[in-house]
Amino acid sequence: xxxxxxxxxxxxxxxxxxxxxxxxxxxxxxxxxxxxxxxxxxxxxxxxxxxxxxxxxxxxxxxxxxxxxxxxxxxxxxxxxx
Amino acid sequence: xxxxxxxxxxxxxxxxxxxxxxxxxxxxxxxxxxxxxxxxxxxxxxxxxxxxxxxxxxxxxxxxxxxxxxxxxxxxxxxxxx
Amino acid sequence: xxxxxxxxxxxxxxxxxxxxxxxxxxxxxxxxxxxxxxxxxxxxxxxxxxxxxxxxxxxxxxxxxxxxxxxxxxxxxxxxxxxxxxxxxxxxxxxxxxxxxxxxxxxxxxxxxxxxxxxxxxxxxxxxxxxxxxxxxxxxxxxxxxxx
Amino acid sequence: xxxxxxxxxxxxxxxxxxxxxxxxxxxxxxxxxxxxxxxxxxxxxxxxxxxxxxxxxxxxxxxxxxxxxxxxxxxxxxxxxxxxxxxxxxxxxxxxxxxxxxxxxxxxxxxxxxxxxxxxxxxxxxxxxxxxxxxxxxxxxxxxxxxx
Numbered sequence: 373x374x375x376x377x378x379x380x381x382x383x384x385x386x387x388x389x390x391x392x393x394x395x396x397x398x399x400x401x402x403x404x405x406x407x408x409x410x411x412x413x414x415x416x417x418x419x420x421x422x423x424x425x426x427x428x429x430x431x432x433x434x435x436x437x438x439x440x441x442x443x444x445x446x447x448x449x450x451x452x453x454x
Numbered sequence: 455x456x457x458x459x460x461x462x463x464x465x466x467x468x469x470x471x472x473x474x475x476x477x478x479x480x481x482x483x484x485x486x487x488x489x490x491x492x493x494x495x496x497x498x499x500x501x502x503x504x505x506x507x508x509x510x511x512x513x514x515x516x517x518x519x520x521x522x523x524x525x526x527x528x529x530x531x532x533x534x535x536x
Numbered sequence: 537x538x539x540x541x542x543x544x545x546x547x548x549x550x551x552x553x554x555x556x557x558x559x560x561x562x563x564x565x566x567x568x569x570x571x572x573x574x575x576x577x578x579x580x581x582x583x584x585x586x587x588x589x590x591x592x593x594x595x596x597x598x599x600x601x602x603x604x605x606x607x608x609x610x611x612x613x614x615x616x617x618x619x620x621x622x623x624x625x626x627x628x629x630x631x632x633x634x635x636x637x638x639x640x641x642x643x644x645x646x647x648x649x650x651x652x653x654x655x656x657x658x659x660x661x662x663x664x665x666x667x668x669x670x671x672x673x674x675x676x677x678x679x680x681x682x683x684x
Numbered sequence: 685x686x687x688x689x690x691x692x693x694x695x696x697x698x699x700x701x702x703x704x705x706x707x708x709x710x711x712x713x714x715x716x717x718x719x720x721x722x723x724x725x726x727x728x729x730x731x732x733x734x735x736x737x738x739x740x741x742x743x744x745x746x747x748x749x750x751x752x753x754x755x756x757x758x759x760x761x762x763x764x765x766x767x768x769x770x771x772x773x774x775x776x777x778x779x780x781x782x783x784x785x786x787x788x789x790x791x792x793x794x795x796x797x798x799x800x801x802x803x804x805x806x807x808x809x810x811x812x813x814x815x816x817x818x819x820x821x822x823x824x825x826x827x828x829x830x831x832x
Contacts, residue, residue, distance in 0.1 A: 380658035381669040430591035450672030453657020462806035463817040512739035532820030535805020548696015559771045562720035572710035623707045
């Protein structure tokens with residue numbers, strides 16, 4: 373399984389903080405994205421935001437990133453700490 | 455009279471912290487310099503140091519500065535505080 | 537050391553820890569970020585600070601490693617508060633000690649610029665009109681890009 | 685406020701004064717310069733700090749006025765110690781508060797660069813081989829010229 377996390381404004385927009393996806397449905401980050409918007413049409417508007425950042429195992433990566441079972445994936449808006 | 459001050463290494467080299475000079479002997483900073491080295495030949499070596507800074511009434515000035523009675527003149531090495 | 541915490545910090549104590557028994561530290565720079573009353577002309581009453589536990593610490597460690605490869609740093613300290621914070625509260629502390637002031641100033645500023653653009657924290661502002669997620673600012677991206 | 689004093693200062697107290705009752709201060713930078721054990725490869729035991737009373741305060745006021753014309757500064761504080769100082773002792777404190785971190789970082793660094801090259805203080809180092817007046821350093825002149 374792949375663990376998927378959403379943070380901040382995105383978490384509120386999707387009304388979801390965390391879910392799991394079978395690795396067969398998400399061999400790359402791009403595929404995971406496609407899978408999520410397919411399963412949740414209402415999420416597409418928010419997940420298609422070009423500014424969103426994606427991390428795999430807590431490192432920011434590109435959408436071409438290959439995924440494997442046990443990965444922790446996170447989607448979140450640009451950061452605003454400090 | 456013009457009050458003349460020396461600081462730090464220069465004060466130690468000249469073995470003098472403060473002296474007074476009649477304004478007639480020092481109408482400009484350049485004249486004051488000439489007067490001092492004339493009166494104290496042993497000082498020339500130290501007062502001719504190109505790196506020395508000069509202040510009149512606590513503001514750094516150039517050697518062409520005109521002097522008047524009551525002025526406070528200071529000669530000192532480049533600063534090293536902080 | 538990196539701390540992500542709800543509790544406040546004490547600048548005097550942090551300064552003391554940065555220099556304790558270290559006579560090589562000729563220069564110490566500290567930065568504190570605080571909740572201020574006006575942000576982009578909105579009247580702010582407070583902030584809610586969310587973070588991504590685990591990734592926060594990891595990204596800050598990477599930022600520190602980058603700073604250490606660029607400047608000679610003796611000791612460093614990063615504290616970032618989370619949860620609900622109010623007007624005038626401390627948000628973030630960055631402290632660096634070094635032999636020379638250039639290293640201390642530049643590494644502290646670098647750490648803040650990177651923290652602002654790379655560490656997964658998000659601020660929700662509480663104003664009289666309700667709460668609103670803060671947008672990232674172009675000027676922070678530009679500040680970060682100076683170092684590249 | 686500018687203080688030229690023999691006594692030590694307390695960084696925590698100075699930070700508290702910079703932000704007390706000021707919810708506009710989103711960013712506070714402090715710098716502390718200390719007596720360190722190695723300077724230009726000489727083993728330093730202490731320093732004797734001489735200054736030009738009156739001109740010191742005047743030149744620092746002028747430097748602060750310049751900083752205020754370049755950056756938005758809310759509060760500032762400069763303390764410079766004089767007399768005999770020993771390994772690990774604090775020498776100088778510069779603190780600036782501002783709404784934004786760029787103003788706080790840059791004005792604090794500017795104040796230090798100018799203080800180092802324009803304010804009439806002189807250090808005599810005490811080493812095992814005797815005492816020696818410190819030479820001004822080219823890198824300090826260069827640091828100052830960045831701002832011109």
